[in-house]
Amino acid sequence: LVAARADRHGLRLVNLVRSTAGARKMRELFPAQPVIVTSDADWREQVRRATGGEGARAVLDCVGGSLTEDLAGLLADGGTLISYGRLGSGATTLDDLPLVNRGLTIRGVTIWHWTERTPQQRAEDLAFAVDLARTSPELLEVAARYDLGDV
Template identity: 45%
Template sequence: MSKIVRFHATGGPEVLTLEDVEVRAPGQGEIRIRTRALGVNRADAMLRSGHLAEFPSGIGWEASGEVEAIGPDVEGFTVGDAVSLIPCFRATDYPIHGELAVAPATAVVKHPDALSWEQAAALWGQYLTAYGALVETADLQAGDTVLIPAASSSVGLAAIQVARSVGARPVALTRSSAKRRRLLDEGAEAVVVTGEEDVVTRVNELTDGHGARVMFDPVGGPALADLTGAAAPGGTVILYGALSSEATTLPVLQTIGKSLTIRGYKVFDLTTDVERRKVAVDWIVDGVARKVLRPVIDTVFPLEDIVAAHRRLESGSQVGKIVVTVPR
């Protein structure tokens, strides 16, 4: 029996429990992993608080650990390999968070040796999201200015690093002035504190009136008007989340007048495409090797404190990834 994170009803972090579960052997095209660290994502909280057809449900998309068993028709792995998981499957089909996890072999990668278990569990979701949106989709180039709302999130910090790696100018947006110094230390060229500064005015100052070519937004809501207002003519707004509880209104005349592109993005479009995923993984591994990409970890919790880990996620006060360690 293994300790597995489960929940029997949707709700807040308190619905999560650790239960003793018999984890099945890996089937065809699957690998069983003895986990060492788990990455906690906003998508986990959305799953936990949403509506599911069946209970109990497991949870989790990201983890690192060691290959414990290999199913039929799986090549390239041996028992004991250090691996981590790419989010490219439904967590309700493959619940990852627990001491043992069965995953499709297509989601399993051998991460760079330089990474700790905690860093490996904090790698793929955030960097694949930032790479897919900024490099693959927006074709971010040297000299481009990119606006990054919710910049202290794990994806926001990854976006800062990805932008820096191609020579672009990352401008971080945050609601908290207390995070300004930390975001500058993490590589932001400038920080705009929303609610205290006018976003459009400040971005125009930073870009000599040209505006930002790329906006990378997980929030939506009324603040979308600030992003389109601060956008350069021909700019691209990439929406990859809906953190705002308020309605999102599209500034139609501004969008038309500036010939803006408003594009929805989800990382699963990238991670479920074998060829695109390989290019992205190689790009990220190279960035880690060159030390231009470095996972930022906010807080590490032990597995028995999984509820506290989710509470930290929902506090909005974190800077970087929340990780849960699994005892051996």
């Protein structure tokens, strides 16, 4: 869904996945976007190349844990790491990150604060979601269907 949003807004995105199977799926869905597999020994170097050697302006991180230190290292000076989940294990302490020397920002986002967006922003978000569901149903896998009576 992040990739779809970036696609629509013309944002350059480098996708990271942990397995070659995940990479295959991402490449089928978004052939124009680079996909890098974090099980490759040189994945950090691949990301640097994919960001033109400049580093990323922002990282969207839903894995966290010990990966956070690596991800922060891929930011350009002044970049922002946005955390929105914690699928991974291990830990990174704040002191492990070059926040001061490189002027990095770390922030968290959650759906729970979505209602605090302006009515116009929320209307835009909903319109985007509805449009995506209509035009790209393959992005929204259905696990099961239930009759309303089953409630």
